[in-house]
Amino acid sequence: MAExxxxxxxxxxxxxxxxxxxxxxxxxxxxxxxxxxAQSRQAKPSSGGSKPPRPPRDPRQPxxxxxxxxWVVAIxxxxxxxxxxxxxxxxxxxxxxxxxxxxxxxxPDYVGEGSGEATIVIVSGDTxxxxxxxxxxxxxxxxxxxxxxxxxxxxxxxxxxxxxxxxAEKMSSQAALDALQDPxxxxxxxxxxPEGKSIDQVFDILSTATDLPVEDFVKAAKDPTSYGVSAxxxxxxxYLFPATYxxxxxxxxxxxxxxxxxxxxxxxxAAGVAPADRHRVLTLAALIQREAGRxxxxxxxxxxxxxxxxENDWHLESDATVSYGTGRTHTVWTTPAERAxxxxxxxxxxxxxxxxxxxxxxxxLAIDAALHPAxxxxxxxxxVNLDTGETVFSTTFAEHNAAVKQLQQWCRETxxxxxx
Numbered sequence: 001m002a003e004x005x006x007x008x009x010x011x012x013x014x015x016x017x018x019x020x021x022x023x024x025x026x027x028x029x030x031x032x033x034x035x036x037x038a039q040s041r042q043a044k045p046s047s048g049g050s051k052p053p054r055p056p057r058d059p060r061q062p063x064x065x066x067x068x069x070x071w072v073v074a075i076x077x078x079x080x081x082x083x084x085x086x087x088x089x090x091x092x093x094x095x096x097x098x099x100x101x102x103x104x105x106x107x108p109d110y111v112g113e114g115s116g117e118a119t120i121v122i123v124s125g126d127t128x129x130x131x132x133x134x135x136x137x138x139x140x141x142x143x144x145x146x147x148x149x150x151x152x153x154x155x156x157x158x159x160x161x162x163x164x165x166x167x168a169e170k171m172s173s174q175a176a177l178d179a180l181q182d183p184x185x186x187x188x189x190x191x192x193x194p195e196g197k198s199i200d201q202v203f204d205i206l207s208t209a210t211d212l213p214v215e216d217f218v219k220a221a222k223d224p225t226s227y228g229v230s231a232x233x234x235x236x237x238x239y240l241f242p243a244t245y246x247x248x249x250x251x252x253x254x255x256x257x258x259x260x261x262x263x264x265x266x267x268x269x270a271a272g273v274a275p276a277d278r279h280r281v282l283t284l285a286a287l288i289q290r291e292a293g294r295x296x297x298x299x300x301x302x303x304x305x306x307x308x309x310x311e312n313d314w315h316l317e318s319d320a321t322v323s324y325g326t327g328r329t330h331t332v333w334t335t336p337a338e339r340a341x342x343x344x345x346x347x348x349x350x351x352x353x354x355x356x357x358x359x360x361x362x363x364x365l366a367i368d369a370a371l372h373p374a375x376x377x378x379x380x381x382x383x384v385n386l387d388t389g390e391t392v393f394s395t396t397f398a399e400h401n402a403a404v405k406q407l408q409q410w411c412r413e414t415x416x417x418x419x420x
Contacts, residue, residue, distance in 0.1 A: 113172075114140070118166075120165050121165075122163060131160055140169060150174060158180075189251075190247075195366070196360045202361060216252070228265070233279055235357065245260070247259075265278070285370040289363065291318060297374070301376060301393050303374065309379060315349060315352055320359060322347050329360070380403075381394065382404050
């Protein structure tokens with residue numbers, strides 16, 4: 001019979017087994033069951049006991065990971081703050097930043113001729129700065145610096161004429177500068193006042209030219225002295241100088257009238273007329289303007305006729321003044337009753353001397369003729385052809401009557417409406 005094998009011999013034959021079991025139980029197992037239970041307890045702790053220590057890890061790994069995450073978070077925060085600060089600085093100080101970093105962009109400018117419509121006003125005395133600002137405010141140009149730099153670069157220097165200019169919006173600086181140099185873009189109202197026109201006729205012309213109601217001119221003309229006209233003038237008649245005028249849009253009636261009155265004073269001053277003599281000279285000049293024909297010499301001859309009569313205390317006997325006093329400024333024909341009417345202050349048949357004021361707008365020629373009458377003995381004159389203005393000057397009444405018959409014959413033959 002084989003020798004009986006002992007369990008304690010088997011366990012003792014497995015290196016390290018017994019000491020491990022002994023450390024766990026304090027004694028060696030007595031049976032197979034006990035041995036299995038002991039082995040199981042060694043592999044897994046019971047639920048009621050403390051956990052065995054975990055195997056040691058690499059001491060470098062956990063701390064390194066935590067520190068890496070912290071650095072990432074810090075960097076992200078710093079970058080976010082930096083980006084926000086940079087964005088704020090860029091939005092609010094872009095030009096300064098570009099200048100410091102040398103990233104300056106060329107000043108912006110529109111391209112082409114633009115579109116739409118914009119109006120600017122250039123006032124007398126405006127410099128390039130004022131003109132550039134006017135263009136910028138009206139939306140014509142995009143940038144002050146671009147246009148002003150271009151303006152300064154012009155050789156010869158650019159001159160601007162005062163007035164209203166209609167341009168396009170969003171024009172390039174060069175296109176805007178070219179447009180300001182084109183007279184076609186300057187808006188103005190033109191009024192041509194012919195010589196001899198009465199104040200009512202002048203107001204009609206001015207109203208048409210400026211789109212202002214005639215009533216505006218009538219109201220503005222009520223006080224002649226407010227324009228520097230002598231108090232002896234019954235109205236502004238004769239003080240609205242005949243010439244071609246250009247008015248800017250938006251001008252008012254008073255400004256228009258002042259322009260015409262100033263032009264009258266300009267001519268009187270140039271002719272050497274003292275302010276105290278203005279009214280007398282204009283009254284005689286207006287009479288000459290209405291009575292003289294188309295021939296320049298006739299102006300000086302008509303002036304001589306009236307001068308001779310005044311110097312000899314004769315009544316002027318001008319049909320033009322009588323007709324004006326009746327309100328008919330379109331004709332010089334009068335009736336015996338009208339010539340006898342002493343209540344008409346313009347009636348030079350019934351009243352001595354010059355009429356109380358001018359009867360129309362006298363030009364420079366008439367003013368000069370009033371101051372420098374031709375030499376001659378004439379006391380009468382009459383036109384004998386109303387189409388050509390041919391005029392006969394006479395010394396005696398008989399000669400004058402013969403000339404009047406010539407006029408009557410011409411009227412019968414031509415049936416001219418001017419004879420009505």
